[in-house]
Amino acid sequence: xxxQIGVPRETAPGEARVALSPDAVRRLKRSDVEVVVERGxxxxxxxxxxxxxxxxxxxxxRADALGQPVVATVRGLPEADLSALAEGxxxxxxxxxxxxxxxxxxxxxxxxxxxxxxxxxxxTRAQKMDALSAMSTVAGYRAVLLAAERLPKFFPxxxxxxxxxxxxxxLILGAGVAGLQALATARRLGAVTSAYDxxxxxxxxxxxxxxxxxxxxxxxxxxxxxxxxxxxxxxDQQARQVAALATHIAExxxxxxxxxxxxxxxxxxxxxxxVEGMAPGSVIVDLAAPNGGNCAATLPGETAExxxxxxxxxxxxxxxxxxxASEMYARTVAALIQEFATDGVFRVDLDxxxxxxxxxxxxxAIVNVRVxxxxxxxxADAPASAPxxx
Numbered sequence: 428x429x430x431q432i433g434v435p436r437e438t439a440p441g442e443a444r445v446a447l448s449p450d451a452v453r454r455l456k457r458s459d460v461e462v463v464v465e466r467g468x469x470x471x472x473x474x475x476x477x478x479x480x481x482x483x484x485x486x487x488x489r490a491d492a493l494g495q496p497v498v499a500t501v502r503g504l505p506e507a508d509l510s511a512l513a514e515g516x517x518x519x520x521x522x523x524x525x526x527x528x529x530x531x532x533x534x535x536x537x538x539x540x541x542x543x544x545x546x547x548x549x550x551t552r553a554q555k556m557d558a559l560s561a562m563s564t565v566a567g568y569r570a571v572l573l574a575a576e577r578l579p580k581f582f583p584x585x586x587x588x589x590x591x592x593x594x595x596x597x598l599i600l601g602a603g604v605a606g607l608q609a610l611a612t613a614r615r616l617g618a619v620t621s622a623y624d625x626x627x628x629x630x631x632x633x634x635x636x637x638x639x640x641x642x643x644x645x646x647x648x649x650x651x652x653x654x655x656x657x658x659x660x661x662x663d664q665q666a667r668q669v670a671a672l673a674t675h676i677a678e679x680x681x682x683x684x685x686x687x688x689x690x691x692x693x694x695x696x697x698x699x700x701x702v703e704g705m706a707p708g709s710v711i712v713d714l715a716a717p718n719g720g721n722c723a724a725t726l727p728g729e730t731a732e733x734x735x736x737x738x739x740x741x742x743x744x745x746x747x748x749x750x751x752a753s754e755m756y757a758r759t760v761a762a763l764i765q766e767f768a769t770d771g772v773f774r775v776d777l778d779x780x781x782x783x784x785x786x787x788x789x790x791x792a793i794v795n796v797r798v799x800x801x802x803x804x805x806x807a808d809a810p811a812s813a814p815x816x817x
Contacts (some may be wrong), residue, residue: 428771429461432764433495434484436468439502441742443471443749444756446499446520449482451757456483458765465492472749497773499760501753503530509537517773519760521545521558524787525690526718528801535788540775544759545689546785546795553781556766558759560604562745565752567608567685569744570712571597574681575616577730577737579708583617594619598641598675600696600721601685602629605714609683611636621679623672643671669695677704683712684721690801697722699733707735716740 432455434447445468447455452462462484466476476486492498493511500520504512512518515538522543524531534541544558575582578595585592597613599606602624610633614620620638622629630640645664676682676697682705686694693715702711702724713720716727720740724733731738745752766781767774775789776782787795793802 429459430497430768430771430773431495432460432462433492433498434462434464434468435489435492435498435500436465437501438505442502442746444501444746444753445469445472445474446501446757446760448474448754448757449478450754451761452479452482452484454761455764458768460764460768461485463487463492463495465489472753474753497764501756506533509533512537512539514538515540517542517775519544519763522787524795524798525801528798531788531793531798535791535793538791540789541787542785543787544785547781548784550780555762556759556781558756561755561759562752563604564608565748565755566714566744567605568612569748570683570714571609571612571616573739574683574710574712577710577739578681580680582613595680596678597681598622598679599683599685602633603685605685607632607636610638614638623675641675643668665694669698672696673701673704676701681710683714685714686721687715687718691718693718693721695721695723699723702736702738703734705736709736711736711738713738713740717742
């Protein structure tokens with residue numbers, strides 16, 4: 428019997444994506460996986476019921492989608508939906524386990540296995556399942572478009588009968604996936620681009636997209652952890668970083684910040700004084716707004732004005748481009764399902780390096796080491812692995 432996957436409609440405010448696309452449904456069917464989609468689940472992502480049916484999905488009610496052995500989501504499930512889950516169900520999504528670890532108690536009590544897509548490790552084997560990078564790509568692109576729309580200047584150099592217009596100068600703070608996509612997008616629009624990252628190893632990537640790398644003398648040492656993310660600086664380094672960045676920030680028309688550490692308040696990169704040093708009309712887009720923001724003037728979810736500077740604090744830019752964001756996210760979810768679906772069941776194997784990193788709850792307990800630490804729980808032996816779908 429094929430493994431059954433349910434796809435409920437997303438209910439989080441502002442969420443327009445869907446967890447699986449019609450193309451992902453076709454891929455899964457070739458792997459002997461059947462998909463049950465709640466009617467209307469893809470409407471906000473411009474993927475109608477007819478497209479899912481044509482791809483081979485079965486349409487059903489919300490209860491039908493929630494009752495499958497594996498439930499694929501974008502933002503997880505509200506507590507009210509948990510009673511509809513099948514016993515031992517696997518719930519997959521971008522679940523924010525390090526930012527909201529207390530939310531997983533109810534999943535554990537329900538006996539559900541939860542897999543947080545943002546905790547998939549950055550390894551060669553797991554690259555096809557890297558949902559966080561996929562969504563960061565969308566966010567980096569979208570951030571530049573928002574900045575260009577808000578900025579009262581052209582991005583490109585223009586030579587006209589009315590004279591020459593100088594190009595906008597764009598600075599990206601944090602050269603991860605979102606930062607690099609922002610750099611590439613700003614350059615395509617004609618801006619002069621620069622980027623700063625505490626990891627000096629990021630210089631090559633920044634320069635590969637035509638930007639200038641801003642290097643500060645912080646003596647940060649090994650600034651990258653084993654997962655490929657920037658490490659948090661100590662208090663003294665952080666203070667020196669902020670002071671050194673202020674001069675560079677003042678020289679730019681647009682600053683896009685991307686420094687976000689899951690489970691922790693976003694590091695401060697731009698002070699109120701730093702904002703005041705920018706020219707009136709300048710724009711800051713703070714992609715760390717969900718965790719408080721990299722800028723002292725950021726209001727998460729709002730656009731603030733300070734000293735003539737616009738500070739945008741978007742909470743989920745990927746949801747604002749739901750069609751391609753859904754397609755990209757769906758590919759990573761489908762890849763994870765295909766990796767662990769065998770003979771009609773989804774195998775939960777806590778000894779596997781990918782699941783060890785991404786599984787949060789299983790067998791009635793929170794089993795993820797990082798999430799247990801965030802909840803203040805002692806390390807404990809994980810429950811035995813088990814299949815879902817039998």
